[in-house]
Amino acid sequence: MSELRKDPVVDRWVIIANERSKRPNATAPTIKSNLEEPCPFCAGHEAETPPEVLAYRDGSTRADSPGWRVRVVPNKFPALASVRDIRLRADSPYHAMAGLGAHEVIIESPTHCLSMSELSERQVEDVLRAYQERVIALHDDPRWQSIIIYKNEGSAAGATLAHVHSQLLALPIVPSEVAQEWHALVAHHDATGRCLYCEILDHERTDRRRIVIESAAFVGFCPFASRFPLEIWVMAKKHSPFFHTIAKDELRQLALMLRQCLRRLAGIVDASLNFILHSGPLKEAKREHYHWHLEILPRITKIAGFELASGCYINTEAPEIAARQLREVSL
Amino acid sequence: MSELRKDPVVDRWVIIANERSKRPNATAPTIKSNLEEPCPFCAGHEAETPPEVLAYRDGSTRADSPGWRVRVVPNKFPALASVRDIRLRADSPYHAMAGLGAHEVIIESPTHCLSMSELSERQVEDVLRAYQERVIALHDDPRWQSIIIYKNEGSAAGATLAHVHSQLLALPIVPSEVAQEWHALVAHHDATGRCLYCEILDHERTDRRRIVIESAAFVGFCPFASRFPLEIWVMAKKHSPFFHTIAKDELRQLALMLRQCLRRLAGIVDASLNFILHSGPLKEAKREHYHWHLEILPRITKIAGFELASGCYINTEAPEIAARQLREVSL
Numbered sequence A, B: 001m002s003e004l005r006k007d008p009v010v011d012r013w014v015i016i017a018n019e020r021s022k023r024p025n026a027t028a029p030t031i032k033s034n035l036e037e038p039c040p041f042c043a044g045h046e047a048e049t050p051p052e053v054l055a056y057r058d059g060s061t062r063a064d065s066p067g068w069r070v071r072v073v074p075n076k077f078p079a080l081a082s083v084r085d086i087r088l089r090a091d092s093p094y095h096a097m098a099g100l101g102a103h104e105v106i107i108e109s110p111t112h113c114l115s116m117s118e119l120s121e122r123q124v125e126d127v128l129r130a131y132q133e134r135v136i137a138l139h140d141d142p143r144w145q146s147i148i149i150y151k152n153e154g155s156a157a158g159a160t161l162a163h164v165h166s167q168l169l170a171l172p173i174v175p176s177e178v179a180q181e182w183h184a185l186v187a188h189h190d191a192t193g194r195c196l197y198c199e200i201l202d203h204e205r206t207d208r209r210r211i212v213i214e215s216a217a218f219v220g221f222c223p224f225a226s227r228f229p230l231e232i233w234v235m236a237k238k239h240s241p242f243f244h245t246i247a248k249d250e251l252r253q254l255a256l257m258l259r260q261c262l263r264r265l266a267g268i269v270d271a272s273l274n275f276i277l278h279s280g281p282l283k284e285a286k287r288e289h290y291h292w293h294l295e296i297l298p299r300i301t302k303i304a305g306f307e308l309a310s311g312c313y314i315n316t317e318a319p320e321i322a323a324r325q326l327r328e329v330s331l
Helices: A018-022 A121-138 A176-192 A196-207 A248-268 A305-310 A319-328 B018-022 B121-138 B176-192 B196-207 B248-268 B305-310 B319-328
Strands: A003-006 A013-016 A054-057 A068-074 A088-091 A094-098 A102-107 A146-153 A165-171 A211-214 A218-221 A232-236 A273-278 A293-298 A313-315 B003-006 B013-016 B054-057 B068-074 B088-091 B094-098 B102-107 B146-153 B165-171 B211-214 B218-221 B232-236 B273-278 B293-298 B313-315
Touching: A054 A121, A068 A121, A102 A121, A121 A146, A121 A165, A121 A248, A146 B305, A165 B305, A176 A196, A176 B305, A196 A211, A196 A218, A211 A248, A211 A319, A218 A248, A232 A248, A248 A293, A248 A319, A273 B305, A305 A313, A305 B146, A305 B165, A305 B176, A305 B273, B054 B121, B068 B121, B102 B121, B121 B146, B121 B165, B121 B248, B176 B196, B196 B211, B196 B218, B211 B248, B211 B319, B218 B248, B232 B248, B248 B293, B248 B319, B305 B313
Parallel strands: A013 B313, A313 B013
Antiparallel strands: A003 A013, A003 A094, A054 A068, A068 A102, A088 A094, A102 A165, A146 A165, A146 A273, A211 A218, A218 A232, A232 A293, A273 A293, B003 B013, B003 B094, B054 B068, B068 B102, B088 B094, B102 B165, B146 B165, B146 B273, B211 B218, B218 B232, B232 B293, B273 B293
């Protein structure tokens, strides 16, 4: 069973998950992630994953059989899992608790496709809708303080299986990256009565230099302090703390914009990438001051010693240049 | 010229360093770092680097010619550099300033060796002494708020040149990782009158499960909340905020322990690694509450989407198991 441990000095949690070292490619990080097909995520191989918790199917096909377009299953090697005892273990000066959580995999295509940029608009929309449904199914559970949705695409981004997929982790804590961002947004709102991300969007939409695309409800832009070359954030114009409250027509717009961003990126470089869906903490007071958004992080440069030592990133391409490059890609 | 930019929401600085994309391997991250010799860091190729700022030489050889054991040169593609104008640019809602800093490379061997674990005790001691001398030369400069020393060894750790080397960056800011750690140490001292790292060392030395090696002045241990499998920290038993005030006999002991740790690690796995020297902020009040230490971070697992989204690491090996493995290596 895994364990959640907190660094005794800084606000950094670690999941000690011995079980995950048993994954097929976990100990061979320099070897390419599994490119062979069929793989456990391919249609016809449903028995190789835990039973599905959600699937979108055409016609009347049975659960855990072919016929699905998007399929959500518990992670076979979960970092965190359902456990009864979540007592905090205080082994002075340390704090730890049992590795409670929910860890799911969203399989984005029944065929052995390797990149979300190759999916159709409808497929991307199905994937986002699956995220929404799973968050709605989980967010009222009193055990979960935050839900993280993320994608590892390509081995440099940490993927151990190449078949296009993303992951969801429901956590019994608010992790530091979410907490810091949310605290800053609350402090700014307390001081000014405004959302800092709304102000940033206003600035970017006037400035234009870092805008990649804009639609009725969303803006895709390269953030001012981009950590990675070609980093893109997609943000809703309307202030909203939670992704999962998104309306149906906005979900479609988001799918269009996400797919556009990924295809523009793929038009410049064939890179591994992560994306992360930043949504508000679930149970905190003042959580309404969060502003959900999606961050696309191409892993073109490495996270090296300086980044780990300082928390400061070295980015070899200014976001103004990146945005221009991304705008100029012809699709 | 590069630029330091602060994320408008979280405490995260980014160095926008367009120049660095011109490095030989910078845009080919999936290609192995340069393994061929001779390389620009090899003896006889001194003209391929900027002129040295420090070298330890046997006999009376000329600067920037062969005969050196350890050689320190400015980074040819610096992330930050000496500039006159450091005015903060406030382009509301953003803050940025010119990319002021000093970026140096410590070349650890005149021969084309690829790993610090292969260096002799004397070589490791020379390297640590070079760190000390360079910090002493730089730390009184009113422009530098912190000095970060780090190593990228192997391409998964971000190395673009394979020849064994480490780097030093003097910064006009206290970056978030240093600030957070130092704020926590100050808060603990204010509340209890004690250093939290001193308490942790006491606990570890009694507990023993996570100890790798112990000498008169130092402890090498796997930290309770290790981010990476086989992560090792080396910490001085004596409370001291700054690495650069280390005594000569302690420097020798530190070299012995660092080499031991690296060799034990190499006895288990042939992995890329970073190490980072955490030393106190240079100009802050209460800086005496910092406790300097060295962190060895094997890059066996990837920093993936979950880590970037949450700041929480998934570690597939408990530090108690890692420490036992490291203790059992026969050298």
